[in-house]
Amino acid sequence: MSRIVYVNGEYLPEGEAQVSIFDRGFLMADGVYEVTTVIDGKLIDFDGHFTRLERSLSELDIRNPMDRDRWLEAHRELIARNGLDLGMIYLQVTRGAPGDRDFIFPDPETTPPTVVLFTQSNPALVDSPKARKGIKVISIDDIRWGRRDIKTVQLLYPSMGKMMAQKQGADDAWMVQDGEVTEGTSNNAYIIKNGRIITRKLSNDILHGITRAAVLRFAREAQMPVEERGFTLEEAKAADEAFVTSASTFVMPVVEIDGVRLGEGVPGPLASRLREIYIEESRKAAI
Numbered sequence: 622m623s624r625i626v627y628v629n630g631e632y633l634p635e636g637e638a639q640v641s642i643f644d645r646g647f648l649m650a651d652g653v654y655e656v657t658t659v660i661d662g663k664l665i666d667f668d669g670h671f672t673r674l675e676r677s678l679s680e681l682d683i684r685n686p687m688d689r690d691r692w693l694e695a696h697r698e699l700i701a702r703n704g705l706d707l708g709m710i711y712l713q714v715t716r717g718a719p720g721d722r723d724f725i726f727p728d729p730e731t732t733p734p735t736v737v738l739f740t741q742s743n744p745a746l747v748d749s750p751k752a753r754k755g756i757k758v759i760s761i762d763d764i765r766w767g768r769r770d771i772k773t774v775q776l777l778y779p780s781m782g783k784m785m786a787q788k789q790g791a792d793d794a795w796m797v798q799d800g801e802v803t804e805g806t807s808n809n810a811y812i813i814k815n816g817r818i819i820t821r822k823l824s825n826d827i828l829h830g831i832t833r834a835a836v837l838r839f840a841r842e843a844q845m846p847v848e849e850r851g852f853t854l855e856e857a858k859a860a861d862e863a864f865v866t867s868a869s870t871f872v873m874p875v876v877e878i879d880g881v882r883l884g885e886g887v888p889g890p891l892a893s894r895l896r897e898i899y900i901e902e903s904r905k906a907a908i
C-alpha cells in the first residue's frame with residue numbers, strides 16, 4: 622500500500638511527491654532532520670524533538686517554516702492518513718532549492734525551506750527480538766565534523782559505520798575520539814559498572830539525544846546513579862552491561878564490543894529494566 626507523505630504543505634501519495642534536483646539537501650546535505658517514535662498511534666516526546674529541530678535550524682541559520690502547532694498537526698495528520706500504530710515519523714527541512722548550484726546560501730525571501738515528512742511502520746518496535754538478544758558493536762574512529770550536536774542529514778559516515786559493522790557480523794559501531802567513545806552511529810552509548818550508568822557528557826561531540834535525556838531522568842528517579850563523563854573502549858569492554866538509546870531503538874542492550882562479550886553475553890538486568898521503564902513512561906506521556 623502506498624503511503625501518504627507530506628511535501629511543502631501538501632499530502633500526496635509517495636509516488637507523486639517531488640523535490641527539486643537543485644534542493645540543497647540533495648546537492649550539499651544542507652538540511653536537518655528529526656525522527657519521532659509513534660506508539661499506539663501517539664507521539665513520544667514530540668516537544669523534545671520539536672525543540673531540538675528549532676535549535677538545529679537556528680544553528681544553521683535556516684528559517685523554521687512552521688510553528689509548533691503546525692508541526693504537530695502535520696505529524697498527527699500523517700499518523701491518521703496512514704493508520705500508523707507503531708513506527709516513526711521522519712521529518713526533514715532543507716535550505717530549499719534556489720534553482721542553481723551555489724555555495725553561497727540563497728536569499729531566504731526567495732528560496733523557502735523544503736519540508737518533507739513521512740511515516741515508517743515498525744511492528745517490532747516495542748516487542749523487539751533484537752532487544753531480547755542484545756546487539757553486538759564494533760569500534761571505529763570518529764571522523765565526523767565538529768558539530769554533531771546539530772542533527773544534519775550528513776549521514777554518510779554513520780551509514781558506512783553500519784556497513785563496516787555488518788561486514789564483521791556485528792549490528793552497529795561505536796565511534797571513538799581521543800581514546801574515548803563518543804556515541805553510536807545513530808544512538809547514544811552507555812556502559813554500566815557496579816550499578817553506575819556512565820555516558821559521555823553533552824557537548825558538540827555528540828547529538829543531544831531526546832531519548833538520552835528521558836532515560837537519564839528515569840534512571841535518577843529509580844535511584845540508579847548516573848555519571849556523565851567519557852569512557853574508554855577498555856573500560857567499556859570490562860563493563861558489567863552496556864546499551865544504546867535512540868528514538869528508534871529506545872534502550873537497546875549491547876552484549877558484545879569488538880568481539881568481547883560483556884558478562885554472560887545476554888542483556889543485563891539494569892539495561893532491561895531501563896528499557897521497560899522507558900517504554901512504560903513514554904507510553905503514558907505520549908500525545
Ligand code: PDD
Binds near residue numbers: 827831866868
Ligand atoms: N538517530 N546520536 C546520533 C548520532 C543519532 O543519529 C541519534 C538518533 C541519537 C539519539 O537521539 P534521539 O534519542 O533523539 O533519537 C544519538 C536517529 C534515530 C536516526 O538517525 O534514525
